[in-house]
Amino acid sequence: LPEYMLPGFMMQIDALPLTSNGKLDAKALPEPNALAGQEYMPPRTKTEKVITDIFEEILGISPVGIEDSFFELGGHSLKATAAINAIEKKTGIRLPVKDIFSSPTPVMLAKKIEAAGEGEYSPIPKAEQREAYPASSTQKRLFILDQMEGSSTAYNMASALEVTGNLDLEKIQQAIDRLIQRHESLRTSFVMTEGETFQVIADEVFYQVEYEETDSYSEADMESFVRPFDIGKAPLMRFKVAKERNRNNYILLFDVHHIISDHQTLNLLIEDFSRLYNGEELQPLELQYKDYSEWMRGRNLESQRNYWKEVFKEEAPVLDLVTDYPRPKIQSYKGAQVS
Structure with a gap:
């Protein structure tokens, strides 16, 4: 083995x-x-x-x-x-x-x-307060893709949790309110000014939790929940509670845009939501994403830039797989899974 x-x-x-x-x-x-x-x-x-x-x-x-x-x-x-x-x-x-x-x-x-000898740890400093902050490289890439593809859900990150037992909808709304206040990313939207992409962080954002009662929740219901985001408006997140009639059973649905999140972040958000719903007091966050993106802008990445310019000095080959149909000019992301 x-x-x-x-x-x-x-x-x-x-x-x-x-x-x-x-x-x-x-x-x-x-x-x-x-x-x-x-x-x-x-x-x-x-x-x-x-x-x-x-x-x-x-x-x-x-x-x-x-x-x-x-x-x-x-x-x-x-x-x-x-x-x-x-x-x-x-x-x-x-x-x-x-x-x-x-x-x-x-x-x-x-x-x-x-x-390695002696070293000195330099923590990421807090960014100074501004009306807007230049977007990070990753955010710029996703912003451009959003502008090109329009109302697409290709970069939506959806998750569903099944809960058995009683749920307090008022406590869920309070937990979501506190979650948005805790994480600046959930109050972040994106604009382009004079050709530069900026992240704008609102002081306050309110989101009304969606609620629905249904006979049974299906994959089609999940697909209707996942809708395109307008990345110019915060929060780039939605949350829904679906209750199955005649059963003490709920489905909690999260949907977050990838421009403010990744899978690890999604896990942290769900964990924070659970703890806030249960009435826990969470330690304040020392740093937010804008602190990291501002710190990255100040770093000298010239050696890394030169490395990738060398890797891609020749044109990258096109992946020319045999397909049943002509390639569309704009990706549709339509596909299927076969087990």
């Missing part, structure tokens, strides 16, 4: 739990303990202690020894990026993400950090 298919660890149990039909009851299996049977080796240096603390926080496992592998403990690429960011914040040394794949234990990473 290739390495990625080998179990990171194994555990022994006295007997397999069975259902009344004599089949394996997977839900009754004990939670695996990634640290079981491993010899714990405590950190010996300050750097090793910093890294083991970071691993414990990101992976939710304790204690982590200096010989324990980040990936065998449940880490993956997104968590690896979070670990590299945390290491830079604590040590001032920015390691390439590939280092955590080639050196996945605290003792190996500590050697790379110590070999």
